[in-house]
Each structure stands twice: as C-alpha cells, then as structure tokens.
Amino acid sequence: MTTRTIEMQLSTPTMGPEGQVRNVPLGVARRPSEQMTEDFGAEHMLVNIGPQHPATHGVLRLVVELEGEAVKRVIPHIGYLHSGFEKLGEYRFYNQIIPLTDRTDYLAPMANNVAFALAVEALMGIEITERCRLLRVIACEMSRIISHLVWAGTTGIDLGAFTPFLWMFEERERIYNLQESWTGARLTTSVARVGGMMCDVPEGWEDGLRTFVKTFPKVLREVDSMFTRNAIWCGRTQGVGAMSSADAINYSLSGPMLRASGVDYDVRKDRPYLGYDEFDFDVPIGEHGDVYDRYRVRLEEMFQSVRILDQALDRLKPGPVDVADPRITLPPKSKAMSDMEAMIYHFKQVMEGVKPPVGEVYMGVENPKGELGYYLVSDGTSKPVRWRIRPPSFLNLAALPKLCEGALLSDVIAINASIDIVMGEIDR
Amino acid sequence: MIDGSASPIDPVVDGRSPAATVALDDVTAPSTVAALRARFPTAVIRSLVVSGQTVVYIHAAQSHAVLDWLQTGPLQRFDYLTDITCVEYRDAELPLEVVYQLRSLGRRADLRVKLQLDPDARLEVASVIDLWAGADWLEREAYDMFGVVFKGHPDLRRILMWEGYAEGYPLRKAFPLRGHWSRAEQTRQALQSNPEAYYSLEELSIADAYHELPQDVKDRLAASGRVLP
Numbered sequence: 001m002t003t004r005t006i007e008m009q010l011s012t013p014t015m016g017p018e019g020q021v022r023n024v025p026l027g028v029a030r031r032p033s034e035q036m037t038e039d040f041g042a043e044h045m046l047v048n049i050g051p052q053h054p055a056t057h058g059v060l061r062l063v064v065e066l067e068g069e070a071v072k073r074v075i076p077h078i079g080y081l082h083s084g085f086e087k088l089g090e091y092r093f094y095n096q097i098i099p100l101t102d103r104t105d106y107l108a109p110m111a112n113n114v115a116f117a118l119a120v121e122a123l124m125g126i127e128i129t130e131r132c133r134l135l136r137v138i139a140c141e142m143s144r145i146i147s148h149l150v151w152a153g154t155t156g157i158d159l160g161a162f163t164p165f166l167w168m169f170e171e172r173e174r175i176y177n178l179q180e181s182w183t184g185a186r187l188t189t190s191v192a193r194v195g196g197m198m199c200d201v202p203e204g205w206e207d208g209l210r211t212f213v214k215t216f217p218k219v220l221r222e223v224d225s226m227f228t229r230n231a232i233w234c235g236r237t238q239g240v241g242a243m244s245s246a247d248a249i250n251y252s253l254s255g256p257m258l259r260a261s262g263v264d265y266d267v268r269k270d271r272p273y274l275g276y277d278e279f280d281f282d283v284p285i286g287e288h289g290d291v292y293d294r295y296r297v298r299l300e301e302m303f304q305s306v307r308i309l310d311q312a313l314d315r316l317k318p319g320p321v322d323v324a325d326p327r328i329t330l331p332p333k334s335k336a337m338s339d340m341e342a343m344i345y346h347f348k349q350v351m352e353g354v355k356p357p358v359g360e361v362y363m364g365v366e367n368p369k370g371e372l373g374y375y376l377v378s379d380g381t382s383k384p385v386r387w388r389i390r391p392p393s394f395l396n397l398a399a400l401p402k403l404c405e406g407a408l409l410s411d412v413i414a415i416n417a418s419i420d421i422v423m424g425e426i427d428r
Numbered sequence: 429m430i431d432g433s434a435s436p437i438d439p440v441v442d443g444r445s446p447a448a449t450v451a452l453d454d455v456t457a458p459s460t461v462a463a464l465r466a467r468f469p470t471a472v473i474r475s476l477v478v479s480g481q482t483v484v485y486i487h488a489a490q491s492h493a494v495l496d497w498l499q500t501g502p503l504q505r506f507d508y509l510t511d512i513t514c515v516e517y518r519d520a521e522l523p524l525e526v527v528y529q530l531r532s533l534g535r536r537a538d539l540r541v542k543l544q545l546d547p548d549a550r551l552e553v554a555s556v557i558d559l560w561a562g563a564d565w566l567e568r569e570a571y572d573m574f575g576v577v578f579k580g581h582p583d584l585r586r587i588l589m590w591e592g593y594a595e596g597y598p599l600r601k602a603f604p605l606r607g608h609w610s611r612a613e614q615t616r617q618a619l620q621s622n623p624e625a626y627y628s629l630e631e632l633s634i635a636d637a638y639h640e641l642p643q644d645v646k647d648r649l650a651a652s653g654r655v656l657p
Contacts, residue, residue: 079586079587079588079589086599087598087605123479125479247561250561252508252509252561252562252563252566270536271536359478360483361478362510362511362538373510375513375527375529377515377517379517379518385517386513388511388515395562395566397565398562398564398565399561402561427588428588
C-alpha cells in the first residue's frame with residue numbers, strides 16, 4: 001500500500017512507540033503510565049476477561065494484571081475449543097479430512113478446504129485443471145473478503161461503532177448466498193477435493209459473483225469514509241499495539257499482522273500457488289505496525305481481492321474441473337452405475353481413498369488470518385501419519401502479551417481485536 | 429563457503445518473480461546443507477529433498493548450536509520460524525521427530541530441520557525461545573501434545589489441555605483416539621476440574637495475592653494441586 005498519511009485537523013503531534021511522530025487528535029492524547037503509578041500507588045489488580053466475553057472473539061480467556069489502568073502483563077489462556085482435529089485426521093482418509101478443515105477457521109472455510117487439497121496434491125504431484133485452479137482462486141478470495149468483513153465489523157463494535165457492522169454483515173450475506181448456491185452450505189462448505197472440486201458452480205452463478213464484484217467496492221468506500229478519518233477511530237487505534245518489523249518477524253507473525261509492521265511478505269507473491277503470479281494485484285504494506293495500520297492493510301486487501309476476483313472471472317472458461325484420473329477423483333455417478341471399470345474405481349475410491357506415496361510436504365498458503373500451513377506426513381497408506389495445522393492466529397495471538405506492553409486496559413480490547421483471531425483454529 | 433570456496437548463494441535476491449524463487453530453491457537449499465556440513469561436520473546425519481523441499485536431519489545434542497547458526501549465520505539468515513512440531517510414526521521402531529520449519533524472508537528460502545528422539549526414552553531437546561520469540565507457544569504445544577521437554581523454556585506448561593490434565597500426551601501414537609480412560613471417568617474429571625474457579629500459581633503470585641494465602645493452599649499449589657472454591 002502506498003500508505004496515505006492521515007492529516008487530521010485539530011491534531012497534536014505525539015511520539016509513537018518507535019519514536020515516530022504521529023498525529024493524534026486532541027483530547028485523546030494519553031497520560032504516560034508513570035503518572036498513573038503516583039495516582040494509584042503500586043497496587044496491582046488482576047482482571048479476568050473471558051472466556052465468555054463478546055470482545056474476546058470466541059472462548060479466549062485473558063488474565064490482565066493492571067496497575068491503575070495501565071496494563072503490566074497479559075496472560076492468555078486458550079484451549080476451550082480444543083477438538084483434537086489433528087488426532088482425528090490420523091484416523092481419516094484424505095478427502096474425509098476436508099470437512100475438518102472447515103471447522104478450524106470457520107470464518108474462511110473455503111480457503112482452508114483449498115489449502116488442504118493443495119497440500120495433498122503437492123504430496124502426490126497432481127496437476128489440477130485450469131478451471132479448477134480459477135475456481136479455487138475465486139473461493140480463496142471470497143473467503144478473504146468475508147473474513148475481513150467480519151473482522152472490520154466486530155472490531156468496529158469493540159471500539160464503539162455499530163453501523164459499519166450492519167453494512168459488513170449485509171455484504172457478507174451476499175457471499176454466503178453465493179457459497180450456499182455453490183456448495184449447499186453457508187458455513188461448512190467442504191468445497192475442495194483432492195484433484196478437483198466437490199462440484200462445478202451452478203448455472204448463472206458467475207453472474208451473481210460479477211454483480212457482487214461490481215457493487216461491493218462502493219460499500220467498501222463507504223466504510224473507508226466512516227473509519228479512515230474518523231477522529232474516535234484514529235484515537236483508539238493509532239499508535240496502539242505497535243510492533244516493529246524486527247519483532248514481528250521474531251514473533252513469527254504472518255498475514256496482515258506481519259505486513260502492517262512493514263514486512264513485505266505475502267505467500268501469494270513470494271511462494272506463488274494457484275497461479276497467483278499471473279494475477280495483477282498489489283500487496284498493502286503498513287508503516288507503523290499499529291492497530292490502525294492493520295485496519296488499513298485489511299481494508300486495502302479487500303479492494304485487491306475484488307481485483308483478483310474480477311480477473312479470475314474474466315479468465316474462467318468452461319472445461320473439466322476434476323483431473324481425469326480415476327485413482328484420484330470419483331468417476332461421474334452415471335458412469336459408475338453403467339460402466340464396470342468406472343464402478344470398480346468408484347468402489348475403491350470410496351472404500352480406500354486416495355493413497356499418496358511415502359513422503360511429506362509443507363504447504364503454506366496466504367489465508368485471511370495469515371499463513372496457514374498444512375504439514376502432511378504420509379507412510380503410503382490412505383490415512384496421514386501426521387496432519388499438522390500451522391494456525392496463523394495461534395502464532396499471532398502468542399504475541400498478544402508483547403503487543404499489550406504499556407497499553408491501557410481499553411487498548412487490550414482494540415489490540416486483541418486487531419489480531420483477528422478465530423478460536424476454532426487456535427484450539428483446533 | 430566456509431572454507432572460502434565460491435558461494436552459490438546470492439546474498440540478497442528479490443524473489444518477486446516465480447522464476448527467481450524456483451532458482452533460489454534449487455540453488456540455496458543444497459548449498460545451505462553443504463555449508464552446514466562444513467560448519468558442523470558431526471551434527472548433520474543426512475539430508476534429502478522431498479517434494480521439492482529440503483530436509484536436514486541433525487543430532488539433537490547439537491540442535492541449539494545449529495539452529496543458532498542457521499538464524500544468525502551471515503549467508504543463512506533463517507530469521508523466520510514458521511513452525512515447530514513433532515511427528516511420531518505408526519511404526520514403533522522409528523524415532524520420534526521434532527520438526528523445525530525455517531524460512532529466510534530475505535532470501536525467500538525454506539529449510540526443514542529434523543531432530544530424532546528415541547520415543548521410549550526421556551524426550552528432551554534444547555529450547556529455541558532465545559532465538560525466536562515465536563517458539564514460545566509452539567514449544568508449549570509440542571510439549572502438551574507429545575511430551576517433548578524443551579530445556580530452557582521459561583514457562584513450559586500445557587497450553588491446549590488444562591493444567592491438571594493427567595491422561596497423557598494426546599498426539600502420541602500410544603494414546604487411543606478416545607483417550608485412556610472411560611467416558612464416565614473423563615466426564616468426572618472434567619467436571620471436577622473447574623479451570624475458571626482458580627488462578628494459576630503464576631497469576632496469583634504476580635498479583636501479590638499469593639503471599640496472603642494460607643500455607644496449606646500454598647503447598648497444594650506448589651504441588652500443582654487444585655484450589656477449588
């Protein structure tokens with residue numbers, strides 16, 4: 001992103017945590033925490049936030065040690081949603097794992113499905129068809145948009161702005177309707193299969209997406225005008241929870257968190273998968289690494305996703321979706337019922353599943369939350385020896401104690417919201 | 429490159445174009461292994477390329493020195509720790525592996541480092557939290573799920589399972605899918621342990637409330653016991 005510096009009227013320059021001068025609106029300037037120590041003495045207080053609290057975005061428990069209103073320490077407790085997906089995956093066929101991936105990052109299920117299929121295909125060395133590739137790009141970018149919409153809406157609510165939440169969720173419904181007409185499910189899509197997709201998009205679906213692509217940027221620009229120069233929003237987010245690029249790398253942050261800190265790394269650009277290198281899009285990079293920059297990066301990413309969707313729709317041509325190898329994908333049902341050979345393959349597929357060769361692969365993709373990595377180890381059977389999920393928001397949340405250093409209690413809510421966590425993925 | 433021979437590693441390459449990325453993969457990964465063998469002749473057990481990704485097996489005893497060198501070495505600069513995890517194979521004869529996924533953001537290069545441990549012996553490796561702060565929760569999770577002790581980790585306790593969880597390490601192959609205990613026993617234990625009802629020893633002590641506790645509660649806390657309301 002060419003970071004547009006926000007010039008506020010009635011603002012006073014203050015020093016940010018990195019020593020840079022930030023424009024913070026008058027009246028929102030903070031008192032340094034040294035003054036607070038005098039006011040409240042050295043008495044510390046523990047505040048328990050969660051696990052059932054709307055601002056923790058799921059079942060996250062934070063124990064905050066306070067000195068007055070200044071945060072001395074934050075201890076996150078996770079695991080309330082632990083479901084043992086990785087263990088369960090060791091007892092399932094590869095295609096049976098795809099429904100589990102829905103339930104990890106349930107705010108972007110399609111991107112997870114695609115990532116898992118890509119990992120198995122990398123393990124087996126499968127080349128997918130052109131139409132399948134473009135459908136997957138569309139699925140990933142639709143997921144990015146709905147995930148960022150939820151993020152912006154709920155973060156707005158956390159910081160006291162209710163109206164954008166309604167706009168965001170209205171737009172999100174439109175994508176959910178598209179997902180429903182494609183896959184039959186709104187949330188648990190399970191859209192990808194090894195070597196193809198569950199099904200092709202229905203008749204007229206592309207027109208529906210094109211309408212969305214045309215009308216959605218207008219809503220985004222309204223959100224932009226509501227937030228970006230809003231004095232309250234800037235006061236609550238600028239200079240809050242800042243992290244330098246060196247720290248962001250050291251803490252293994254990924255996705256918008258990493259890029260907001262000024263690190264130019266996007267898996268779509270630097271380890272291109274699904275032919276992302278053929279698409280014309282920009283990667284927004286932040287400057288200060290604070291909550292405000294994370295907002296700007298995510299907002300810009302939605303605009304860029306719209307660009308990618310537009311290009312993918314232009315390139316989408318009729319053709320086969322699944323690879324034509326009956327050992328990998330199911331033969332059509334009509335053929336399985338009429339042709340002996342197809343029936344045998346169908347039976348073997350259902351009873352034994354796909355069998356990757358002995359080996360292992362780490363497949364990292366750029367998910368809305370950050371870099372999602374699937375590490376698969378195969379011993380040649382139809383069930384993986386190890387299916388490791390590298391969850392982006394788990395590692396991003398691990399940096400929360402560091403991000404909250406020197407913050408106020410109300411900043412903890414803003415910082416936690418800015419990480420964009422989803423507990424299904426953190427606890428797995 | 430250590431002994432002064434010409435290095436095929438380009439110090440800074442903008443890996444923006446996919447062709448450059450592919451070339452980097454092909455060139456740097458084996459040369460990293462070669463440099464590693466030259467620097468630590470006894471540490472590297474073997475190296476191989478699987479699905480186009482380079483894997484290096486090193487001796488667990490030298491893991492910290494090797495990983496330190498990979499992070500800070502002038503031509504390596506694997507500054508980004510992507511992941512730490514463990515792999516246990518279904519074949520009980522095979523060793524348990526601790527897997528580090530490393531990445532150099534500057535060179536756009538990846539490397540997988542593996543340590544092999546005897547699954548029947550005490551599982552211990554050196555913590556890398558002093559090298560990468562991101563290793564904190566990853567090591568805690570590996571400890572929680574596999575029982576691998578990361579020596580030098582300042583706060584090695586369970587992370588996904590609760591603190592008093594006593595059934596074992598869930599991702600070990602010897603751990604059944606539904607756990608060791610019966611459903612009734614698991615339910616009883618889960619109801620008995622009320623994680624919200626108590627603060628951990630650490631949280632109590634940071635709030636200075638620890639010193640006001642009666643001695644018997646302190647003793648039970650020190651023995652990782654429960655403080656039920």
